[in-house]
Amino acid sequence: MIKQDLLLQFGAEERYYDADDIIFSEGDVPTFFYLIIKGKVKLNNYNDLGKEFIQAIVPSGQSIGLSSLFTEMIYPKNAVAIEKCEILRLPKTTFLILLEQYPEYYSKIIRCLSEHIHYKFMMLQSMAFHNPSQKLLTLMNYLKYECGEHEPFSLQIPLTRQQLASLTGLSVETVIRVIKNLEKQGVVQIQNRKIFY
DNA sequence: ACATTAAGTTGCA
DNA sequence: TGCAACTTAATGT
Known part of the structure; x- marks a missing residue:
């Protein structure tokens, strides 16, 4: 995705999470861009019976909550570490400035989002029928x-x-x-x- | 080595 | 499909 160095150069902070630590919760206002350096994160929801539904399991090298950065909407899911994780985060506003200065990253971001949407389409059609x-x-x-x-x-x-x-x-x-x-x-x-x- | 916990199985309603 | 009882594997002390 986006180079670590560049994120650090823009003031990204490194954060460490243990398994089961919450990175953000459903309903939060998205204020950061997140990139997983190490470890895996799950995106989930709970139904009214308390049963968990996992939206995705995101490996290192990918970002989480990306789609929520380009809208004014709140997070529709929780992000929870499933193992020890190292994550870089950059405030949303700084992230948008970074993109203005390095527009070549837009195409990468579109690719990531598209892949995720593709997964969603496949799973949804499968789950429906x-x-x-x-x-x-x-x-x-x-x-x-x-x-x-x-x-x-x-x-x-x-x-x-x-x-x-x-x-x-x-x-x-x-x-x-x-x-x-x-x-x-x-x-x-x-x-x-x-x-x- | 033993105790504890997590993950995987199975029978039954 | 869900609960509960049970087995096996993994982890901690």
Whole structure:
């Protein structure tokens, strides 16, 4: 995305988070641009029953809450560290000034936003029409595409069953049952509880 | 090595 | 699908 040095040059501050630390919450007014240097962050919501829905899991090198910086709207989701994280943050106004001075970054930002929207479209269509196993397959196909793997069983799914459930709106039990079925069908392999697709 | 906690499983309503 | 009981793996002391 945007070079670390440049962000630091503009006065970005380094912040450290432990697992489960909240970076921002649903309803907050977006005031910073965030870039993950190390660690992973999840974007989530909770339904009225307290069930978690994970909007996305964001790896290092990517920014979070980007889309909220170009509108006057409040955050529609929480951002929570899922492991120890190092994150750079730059005040929104400074960030916009940076972009004015380095407009070449606009195209990168559009690319990031577009990729995210693409993921959203794929998942939404899958969640609206498909059965549980197809929802999981859509998610796993996306993961595989994202890391450039194509061979069968070449990707170890880096998510717990609970996380798979929260990303697809299914329950853990359903994920477990569906994954076992997929294994029977030879679509995935399971080696000491790790899922290979 | 033992206790504790998290993750994964399974049967049952 | 969800709860609860149970197993297994991971982590702490």
